[in-house]
Amino acid sequence: MSASTVLDWGLGLAQGMLVLAMALAAWRMLRGPRAQDRILGLDTLYLNGMLAIVVHGMRTGSGLYFEAALILGMIGFTATVALAKFLMQGEVIQ
Amino acid sequence: MEIVLSAGIGILAASGVWLMLRPRTFQVALGLSLLSYAVNLFIFAMGRLTVGAPPVLKTGPETVSVDDPVPQALVLTALVISFALTALFLVVLLAARGVTGNDHVDGREPHHAEPTPEKPHP
Amino acid sequence: MSSNALLAAAAILPFAGSVLAGALPSRARTPAAVLAGLVTLASLGCILALTPQLSGGNTVVHAVEWLPSLGVNLVLRLDGLAWLFCVLVLAIGALVVLYARYYMAAADPVPRLYSYFLAFVGAMLGIVLSGNLIQLVLFWELTSIVSFLLIGYWYDNAAARDGARMSLTITAAGGLCLLVGTILIGRIVGSYDLDAVLASGDTIRNSPLYLPALVLVLMGALTKSAQFPFHIWLPRAMAAPTPISAYLHSATMVKAGIFLMIRLWPVLSGTEQWYWIVGSAGMATLLVGSWSAIFQHDLKGLLAYSTISHLGLITLLLGLNSPLAVVAAIFHTVNHATFKASLFMAVGIIDHETGTRDMRRLSGLWRAMPYTGTLAMVAAAAMAGVPLLNGFLSKEMFLSEAVDNMGDHPIHIALPVLATLASAFTMLYSLRFIRQTFFGPPPHDLPETPHEPVRWMRIPIELLVLTCVAIGLVPNLTIGPALGRAVAAVFGADAPTYSLAIWHGFNLPLVLSMIALGGGVLLYVLFGKRIDTNPRGGPWLMDRLDGGWLFERSMTGLTRGARALELWFGAERLQPQLRILFLAALLAALAAGVARGLDLFAPGRLTPFDPAFALMWIVGAACAVGAAERAKYHRLSATIFVGGAGLVSSLTFLWLSAPDLAVTQILVEIVTTVMLLLGLRWLPKRDAAIPAPPSERARARRRRIIDLCIAAFAGLGLAGLAYAVMTRPAGDGIARWFVEEAYPQAGGRNVVNVLLVDFRAFDTLGEISVLGIVGLTVFALLRRFRPAPDSLERPKQQHSHDAYDRAREGRKPGDTAADALLVPRVVMTWLFPFIILLSLHLFLRGHDLPGGGFAAGIALTIAFILQYMACGAQWVEERLRIQPIAWIGLGLLIAAGAGAASWLFGRPFLTAYFAYWELPLLGKVPAASALVFDLGIMVLVVGASALMLVALAHQSLRRTRSAEAEAEPAAEETA
Amino acid sequence: MNGPDLPAWAAWIVVVLALGGAGFSLTGALGLIRLKTFYERVHAPTLGATLGAFLILAGSMLLLSLVEGHIVLRDALIGLFITLTTPVTMLLLARAAAHRDRTEKNPGAPPEP
Amino acid sequence: MSTLLPHPFLSAGLTLMWLVLNAPPSPGSIVLALLIGLIVPAVMRALRPAPVRVRRPGLAVRLLFTVLYDMLRSNLDVAAIILGLRRGERRTGFVSIPLDMTSSFGLSLLSIILTATPGTLWVQYDSHTGRLLMHLIDSTDSAGWVRRVKDRYERPLMEIFA
Amino acid sequence: MTAPLLSGPGAVLWSDHLIVLPIVLPIAVAGAMFLMDERRHRLKAALSLATVLAMLAAALVLVARVTQAPEVYRLGDWAAPYGIVLVADRLSAMMLALAGVLGLSALVFSFARWSRAGPRFHGLFLLLLMGVNGAFLTGDVFNLFVFFEVMLAASYGLVLHGSGETRIRAGLGYIAVNLVASLFFLVGVSLIYGTMGTLNMADLARRLASPPAEAALFEVGCAVLGVAFLIKCSAWPLGFWLPTTYAAATAPAAAVLAILSKVGVYVVIRLSLLLFGAGTSEGFGQTWILVTGLATIAFGTVGILAARELTRAAGYAVMISSGTVLAALGTGSAGALSGALYYLVGSTFAAAALFLLAEILQRGRDPADATQPVFADEYRDPFDDAGTTEIGRAIPATVAILGSGFLLCTLMLAGIPPLAGFVGKLAMFSGLASGTMTAPAWWLIAVLTLSSLGTLIPLVRLGIFSLWVPHDDPPPVLRSPEFASLTVLLAACVALALWAGPALAFTEATVRWLSQPQDYVRAVLDAGAGKGATSKGSDRGAARSTAGAAS
Numbered sequence A: 001m002s003a004s005t006v007l008d009w010g011l012g013l014a015q016g017m018l019v020l021a022m023a024l025a026a027w028r029m030l031r032g033p034r035a036q037d038r039i040l041g042l043d044t045l046y047l048n049g050m051l052a053i054v055v056h057g058m059r060t061g062s063g064l065y066f067e068a069a070l071i072l073g074m075i076g077f078t079a080t081v082a083l084a085k086f087l088m089q090g091e092v093i094q
Numbered sequence B: 001m002e003i004v005l006s007a008g009i010g011i012l013a014a015s016g017v018w019l020m021l022r023p024r025t026f027q028v029a030l031g032l033s034l035l036s037y038a039v040n041l042f043i044f045a046m047g048r049l050t051v052g053a054p055p056v057l058k059t060g061p062e063t064v065s066v067d068d069p070v071p072q073a074l075v076l077t078a079l080v081i082s083f084a085l086t087a088l089f090l091v092v093l094l095a096a097r098g099v100t101g102n103d104h105v106d107g108r109e110p111h112h113a114e115p116t117p118e119k120p121h122p
Numbered sequence C: 001m002s003s004n005a006l007l008a009a010a011a012i013l014p015f016a017g018s019v020l021a022g023a024l025p026s027r028a029r030t031p032a033a034v035l036a037g038l039v040t041l042a043s044l045g046c047i048l049a050l051t052p053q054l055s056g057g058n059t060v061v062h063a064v065e066w067l068p069s070l071g072v073n074l075v076l077r078l079d080g081l082a083w084l085f086c087v088l089v090l091a092i093g094a095l096v097v098l099y100a101r102y103y104m105a106a107a108d109p110v111p112r113l114y115s116y117f118l119a120f121v122g123a124m125l126g127i128v129l130s131g132n133l134i135q136l137v138l139f140w141e142l143t144s145i146v147s148f149l150l151i152g153y154w155y156d157n158a159a160a161r162d163g164a165r166m167s168l169t170i171t172a173a174g175g176l177c178l179l180v181g182t183i184l185i186g187r188i189v190g191s192y193d194l195d196a197v198l199a200s201g202d203t204i205r206n207s208p209l210y211l212p213a214l215v216l217v218l219m220g221a222l223t224k225s226a227q228f229p230f231h232i233w234l235p236r237a238m239a240a241p242t243p244i245s246a247y248l249h250s251a252t253m254v255k256a257g258i259f260l261m262i263r264l265w266p267v268l269s270g271t272e273q274w275y276w277i278v279g280s281a282g283m284a285t286l287l288v289g290s291w292s293a294i295f296q297h298d299l300k301g302l303l304a305y306s307t308i309s310h311l312g313l314i315t316l317l318l319g320l321n322s323p324l325a326v327v328a329a330i331f332h333t334v335n336h337a338t339f340k341a342s343l344f345m346a347v348g349i350i351d352h353e354t355g356t357r358d359m360r361r362l363s364g365l366w367r368a369m370p371y372t373g374t375l376a377m378v379a380a381a382a383m384a385g386v387p388l389l390n391g392f393l394s395k396e397m398f399l400s401e402a403v404d405n406m407g408d409h410p411i412h413i414a415l416p417v418l419a420t421l422a423s424a425f426t427m428l429y430s431l432r433f434i435r436q437t438f439f440g441p442p443p444h445d446l447p448e449t450p451h452e453p454v455r456w457m458r459i460p461i462e463l464l465v466l467t468c469v470a471i472g473l474v475p476n477l478t479i480g481p482a483l484g485r486a487v488a489a490v491f492g493a494d495a496p497t498y499s500l501a502i503w504h505g506f507n508l509p510l511v512l513s514m515i516a517l518g519g520g521v522l523l524y525v526l527f528g529k530r531i532d533t534n535p536r537g538g539p540w541l542m543d544r545l546d547g548g549w550l551f552e553r554s555m556t557g558l559t560r561g562a563r564a565l566e567l568w569f570g571a572e573r574l575q576p577q578l579r580i581l582f583l584a585a586l587l588a589a590l591a592a593g594v595a596r597g598l599d600l601f602a603p604g605r606l607t608p609f610d611p612a613f614a615l616m617w618i619v620g621a622a623c624a625v626g627a628a629e630r631a632k633y634h635r636l637s638a639t640i641f642v643g644g645a646g647l648v649s650s651l652t653f654l655w656l657s658a659p660d661l662a663v664t665q666i667l668v669e670i671v672t673t674v675m676l677l678l679g680l681r682w683l684p685k686r687d688a689a690i691p692a693p694p695s696e697r698a699r700a701r702r703r704r705i706i707d708l709c710i711a712a713f714a715g716l717g718l719a720g721l722a723y724a725v726m727t728r729p730a731g732d733g734i735a736r737w738f739v740e741e742a743y744p745q746a747g748g749r750n751v752v753n754v755l756l757v758d759f760r761a762f763d764t765l766g767e768i769s770v771l772g773i774v775g776l777t778v779f780a781l782l783r784r785f786r787p788a789p790d791s792l793e794r795p796k797q798q799h800s801h802d803a804y805d806r807a808r809e810g811r812k813p814g815d816t817a818a819d820a821l822l823v824p825r826v827v828m829t830w831l832f833p834f835i836i837l838l839s840l841h842l843f844l845r846g847h848d849l850p851g852g853g854f855a856a857g858i859a860l861t862i863a864f865i866l867q868y869m870a871c872g873a874q875w876v877e878e879r880l881r882i883q884p885i886a887w888i889g890l891g892l893l894i895a896a897g898a899g900a901a902s903w904l905f906g907r908p909f910l911t912a913y914f915a916y917w918e919l920p921l922l923g924k925v926p927a928a929s930a931l932v933f934d935l936g937i938m939v940l941v942v943g944a945s946a947l948m949l950v951a952l953a954h955q956s957l958r959r960t961r962s963a964e965a966e967a968e969p970a971a972e973e974t975a
Numbered sequence D: 001m002n003g004p005d006l007p008a009w010a011a012w013i014v015v016v017l018a019l020g021g022a023g024f025s026l027t028g029a030l031g032l033i034r035l036k037t038f039y040e041r042v043h044a045p046t047l048g049a050t051l052g053a054f055l056i057l058a059g060s061m062l063l064l065s066l067v068e069g070h071i072v073l074r075d076a077l078i079g080l081f082i083t084l085t086t087p088v089t090m091l092l093l094a095r096a097a098a099h100r101d102r103t104e105k106n107p108g109a110p111p112e113p
Numbered sequence E: 001m002s003t004l005l006p007h008p009f010l011s012a013g014l015t016l017m018w019l020v021l022n023a024p025p026s027p028g029s030i031v032l033a034l035l036i037g038l039i040v041p042a043v044m045r046a047l048r049p050a051p052v053r054v055r056r057p058g059l060a061v062r063l064l065f066t067v068l069y070d071m072l073r074s075n076l077d078v079a080a081i082i083l084g085l086r087r088g089e090r091r092t093g094f095v096s097i098p099l100d101m102t103s104s105f106g107l108s109l110l111s112i113i114l115t116a117t118p119g120t121l122w123v124q125y126d127s128h129t130g131r132l133l134m135h136l137i138d139s140t141d142s143a144g145w146v147r148r149v150k151d152r153y154e155r156p157l158m159e160i161f162a
Numbered sequence F: 001m002t003a004p005l006l007s008g009p010g011a012v013l014w015s016d017h018l019i020v021l022p023i024v025l026p027i028a029v030a031g032a033m034f035l036m037d038e039r040r041h042r043l044k045a046a047l048s049l050a051t052v053l054a055m056l057a058a059a060l061v062l063v064a065r066v067t068q069a070p071e072v073y074r075l076g077d078w079a080a081p082y083g084i085v086l087v088a089d090r091l092s093a094m095m096l097a098l099a100g101v102l103g104l105s106a107l108v109f110s111f112a113r114w115s116r117a118g119p120r121f122h123g124l125f126l127l128l129l130m131g132v133n134g135a136f137l138t139g140d141v142f143n144l145f146v147f148f149e150v151m152l153a154a155s156y157g158l159v160l161h162g163s164g165e166t167r168i169r170a171g172l173g174y175i176a177v178n179l180v181a182s183l184f185f186l187v188g189v190s191l192i193y194g195t196m197g198t199l200n201m202a203d204l205a206r207r208l209a210s211p212p213a214e215a216a217l218f219e220v221g222c223a224v225l226g227v228a229f230l231i232k233c234s235a236w237p238l239g240f241w242l243p244t245t246y247a248a249a250t251a252p253a254a255a256v257l258a259i260l261s262k263v264g265v266y267v268v269i270r271l272s273l274l275l276f277g278a279g280t281s282e283g284f285g286q287t288w289i290l291v292t293g294l295a296t297i298a299f300g301t302v303g304i305l306a307a308r309e310l311t312r313a314a315g316y317a318v319m320i321s322s323g324t325v326l327a328a329l330g331t332g333s334a335g336a337l338s339g340a341l342y343y344l345v346g347s348t349f350a351a352a353a354l355f356l357l358a359e360i361l362q363r364g365r366d367p368a369d370a371t372q373p374v375f376a377d378e379y380r381d382p383f384d385d386a387g388t389t390e391i392g393r394a395i396p397a398t399v400a401i402l403g404s405g406f407l408l409c410t411l412m413l414a415g416i417p418p419l420a421g422f423v424g425k426l427a428m429f430s431g432l433a434s435g436t437m438t439a440p441a442w443w444l445i446a447v448l449t450l451s452s453l454g455t456l457i458p459l460v461r462l463g464i465f466s467l468w469v470p471h472d473d474p475p476p477v478l479r480s481p482e483f484a485s486l487t488v489l490l491a492a493c494v495a496l497a498l499w500a501g502p503a504l505a506f507t508e509a510t511v512r513w514l515s516q517p518q519d520y521v522r523a524v525l526d527a528g529a530g531k532g533a534t535s536k537g538s539d540r541g542a543a544r545s546t547a548g549a550a551s
């Protein structure tokens, strides 16, 4: 097996696993039962999506996808924090 | 990939259209969001699909085969505009909810009479 | 003065006078009258001065170019016919001016009346002097409009308003038909020029468009000349001041219709269609008018129906297809103008001096006003066709034409019979008028004591009656030359020979005339009293047919019908409207595709399939469908699902080589979610459906099924189109050029960014303008935001936190909330500089790598928003003052300035400059004006998005503050 | 799609790291499904946010360092920031859930601290 | 120094981050990184967060490794639980821990450590009683957890940010 | 002929930039105004007025200049089809001037009171005009989308300006409908790009000359795009939003919005004659345009007959006017189209004037007036209170002036002599009646005649009700800015009738020019040909380095 085949298959598989993780998170998100479960599901969706981006960058050997991942990692939590805060206090900003 | 993306666009669009036809303002706002996703992906699809070839040139003089940058630029413009307008729609729906007391797109429940100065919203 | 100038002066003077009179102060009754009189007389003088030039059938023509490409020029054309009508219009006009000066009360805004009057004179002259058919239509409609103003002069009076509206509606409608008819004639002839049209009689009559053109032109003429059944406007127009009625219904307005029929007689008449349409309209009008006149109690009403009947007579004459009848028609037009004007004026005097026009109340006025009575009697006799007066002459000609026309067709025997009958009716109502008003017992119980009017008020009547007598006695000396010129103008070389003698020998027409006179007297003797006490309120046989009532009903019906149609063919509510939009787009796409035989699934290129991508889209689809399903009752869940769908879209962009899009979409996604949540605060939870009546439920179900179909087809359609395009090879488009030239010519490696800030920077400038505008609009709306009462309360979570705090020793409200945010606060605060750095990073690398001003701006906004979320609006604003509106302005200025800077170098707007600058220590650094442009984008994006978010966030703060503000006065009151 | 060009040893290391990370992340997501209560489920995604992410990011750094020819550390930033930020969401969620469960008097509601 | 560099660790962090983002470093990017490190912290002056002083950087590094190790171990534990690989009874539940630390920065770090470690979750902190409510995916040994939190994390943190 | 700017390197005249002025100037002035304190009303009013006057002047100069030859302006110095170009030809210059006059009068009208009914009116107003101008000038379909959005976004702001329940409710529907239209627009444009590979209008026309590979898909895109434009034209059955929205908007907003639907009409004319005038897709959609136009006139007439309020009637008048131009276009008669273009200008003025008049007549009966800010805090700026005070001298003889104005509007809209409305209809009828008369020509003549009557009847009814029937309300007060504004509009109508000859000659020449799409294509694509092309890259680089050296 050549290095590129290994990479191709291995990273493809890793990406597939991450997408599968996304699917599981989405399942929780859709299933609930409570709003907190859904938010948790969305947060996990974001997380695994971010990792999928990193793996995609590895598959293509390109650093061009890094910023998308960094943004998700640094400020992706803003959306879920807002949701959680809404749940906790009934409003996002007092 | 093409069939997957088409199906995705279709489902987003169908969900969006369905929501846009609903009577509650918030439904319409979300429908607008979904429909914008669908349309943005549609515009993007007009440049055909490529994987792993962003239109960012390497530091060499050679021209490489990359994805069509034009639809990407168009999507970016459309994206910003639809973001702005979604925000606007949201605020208008809030304002409407405030002044009419209900969240129907027409500003009144279908089986309620049109409000008059003498008989304001319930 | 040249003849052209005289002609132009005659036509323009009245309009100029109208403007001047309108500018006079509203009490300037006498100056206005003097002005109007002078103008009218001057105009008349001009026309009279041109008389010698008309000898031998000549015409005076003055043309001004107006719309050469349409063949429409302003042509003033004076011939014998026009001369006759001009003199009629101006001479009677001058008398009306004099009369009105004394008739109108000082309290009325009389200058306005004179202003309208002069405009009307001008419009009438415009009609009769038109040398171009379109010009004729133009002035035609102008008379409708000005008469509307004249009739509605006393607009406080409902009758005046209704009368004005009715006359305008009917005559303007006729005018519109006339316009189309004229255009058809123009198409047949190839010109609107009157001379050309008059020369093409045979062409017109033989054209397939003859009938439509004839019908349309006649619609104009018959409505204007108040022919049955369009006559209904005329009696209602009596609400006008009497001088106006005298003018409109004797010499002018209604005569415009007659004029037009005479004018076009040479080219339109001579056919069966003309005979039947014009003849029967005239006959019906003659009978209906004279019959109805009998039953009027109001003197003006009597004159109105009498006018209708005389107009019918003239029309009937024109319909007979006989040149001699036309001569009679012209002659009777003049006669009718003189005696009817004098009668109206006499009635005006009666009304003025007694305060009523009701014949049942009037009686024995002879004693009080013998002079006026005499004048009225002579005029009425002329109207009735008593010998030695002008009416007799033209009626003789009429009866003679009726007899001549009997000819071979048996049905034509009716013509002389009906003509005689109508003449008898005329005699009847004329007699009734004189008898009831001037004779009988002295009047009692009148609003005012009757007496003779002021001297000047009588002069117009005297002159008119004198004319009646003079024409009646010596027609050849008085009217002869004018009539001759008019006839010559109509017929040219083919003018018929006629005789204007009083005595033509004892012939059938004379017998009929005598039968009519005698019959009229007899009828009056038999039925006079019964008419007075007529309990049915209207003419026998026709009392059910109240034209005014019918008109009002049809207008109301029209409005009602229109409302029904508006509901039927329109949609007031949003949902049906949107349904139609989607259906229209679907059908349009379908129609276009089917017409060209579009095959969506043509085999083409495909990108290798990746199951992970498909799985990701299963997630995306589930999120979308979930959002669609939950959005009604579970807004928060739906918002979460939309977030999921958005993430999948972003990842798709990334997967398919669009990192810039992915970055932007992710950022926008985050901000949108925060914004939706800020908004959700003001949308109280929806727990259950609003109860709807059961009947609604079935309909709602049906609508949902329809919507589902629309949504499904919309989805299928968009998916199909996307698939069809994606699987077809991309043609030789402009894309390749951008990829090749982005670096060499624009100095950027990120082609998308180069497109945004250089190649298509103009798009971006517009795009940021949108963002700025929306930011400001949101701000404006929220400044006046009034939350619904049920969302004014603080959220219940906060209540229960505070309750928890109150219940415990040593805790004060807000502590629990503060504890919960303790950690997030620290993290978010210390993250702030790092996000700023991220934003700078995105900004500076944009030209060469994914990023750019927009992404940087949104990232910076998120940095701010995180602070707001962690620490609250008040806390942040005590520390950081951001002025978002100023940022918006600054951003626009920077971006536009970066674009305009290229002007200094003689290059078009937005021409970018780039170079590598050699700097000490740093070496080569890129310098690009596009970066400045991008900075403008960034600044604006921060301003606009922060403005929206902060304005939304402030609502809670405002709620708290207003609650405090309300609590304070309440506390003061209790103390 | 043109994959990166790596020596075989590096390829294997990268793949093992990526698969390991993805495995942990997947396990975390699986926990989201399998665990019974909300408070248990909150723990699960942390697997992906910590070890799962670290392994993948390490693989990415190795790969990109080799591809770009210089040491690439930027992916570490992602690891750092998700470690700092993910807990914020989690603890706010847990706090919100605790509050809701207490006010609704659900069985399994957390006690007062 | 404090006026020019009010938050030296922050400045260093920002400079470092810029350099990492723009590797390999060039003279230009180094200058820019230094400028950013110098200028950007100015915003913190506006925000005025509670001041943070790091007393013992060495201990901080040691704590970092402790946490990383615990994280790794917990990851494996929790993965085993999720995958059903662990035998025996597992109880899940809450545990209340009295904390002595009051610095919000320290508490934040503690919360990040606990929450970022699979198996432990920071649920609620009461500033009046100083008690922390924590959720454990496996609370079989809750007393052990209390000790672990206090000894392994709280004490070093208090020492670092004293 | 092309402007010097485009023909030789470096040879630039300042006057060549004139074409971009109507877009750049409002952006810059609006930007500057956003930096100013909101309370500086007078300064802002003066700035706005100066800007709008400058825009109008630029438009008039362009009208005069383009009679010689169209002007093409390459934004960013990139040649078509790669860059975006602005194209001023007879049609766009005429529309530009129309927008200028309308903008001027609406702005002046707003000085009396409306400009202070909400924040940042002037900025929004200028940006609206900027969007309109851009839409008229651009030669690129996607850029057209952007300017449509600018214009619409500002129109949303102006519709909501002043707030209040009526406006918010109407605004919600208006925004929803137009957002859908915008999405259709995007779908259409992107399909066009996906099949033709270009966005430049001239380039599209050029490519259509030879059969494109994907004609069917392209036409589907055009169909969707057409629906979007017809929504913006408020064509039946897509335009039910218009009367409600315009009736709810404040008067100056409604008056300036009267141009918005005309932008849709403009685009339909522009694209259908350019793309479908000849070539593979010749005549595409023409029947539909005709049918829609006729239906729109009919529905507009029904609506105006049914109207209870003047503002609503004015809204339907706008619809009728759009429908008329569409139908005239659909008949394919050049004469009718040139008449319709003339009519478009006049009827737009008249509809705008009617909105303004209606506001004065209905003032005091406006429930939206009652809205006051709820919260007493920083959101309530001092100028909010000033919003009710009025500026300008009260004009005497108000009723007479309003009456005359109303009459003129009625005559204009009903197409009754002697104003431009009549001339327009006459020109259309003459155009339709010349040559071989087809069934559509008959239909249009009939429908327009009935529509004239259907406009006259209700307007007279409403006018009598507003002006003649005695009311308890205080008599209307006309402020000097309002008077000036009405005078501008109505004088424009009168002038249009007086100089109908030259005006019609202009529109006739316009239609001749439009029916020669190849000239347009040549003008755009040959503008500085090759300068943006690869082969001349060095040339451009040199030009840039000179610019750099100069700096």
Ligand code: NA
Pocket (backbone or CB within 6 Å): B044, B045, B047, B048, B049, B050, B067, B068, C656
């Ligand atoms: Na693509």
Ligand code: NA
Pocket (backbone or CB within 6 Å): D043, D046, E114, E115, E116, E117, E118, E119, E120, E121
């Ligand atoms: Na944890």
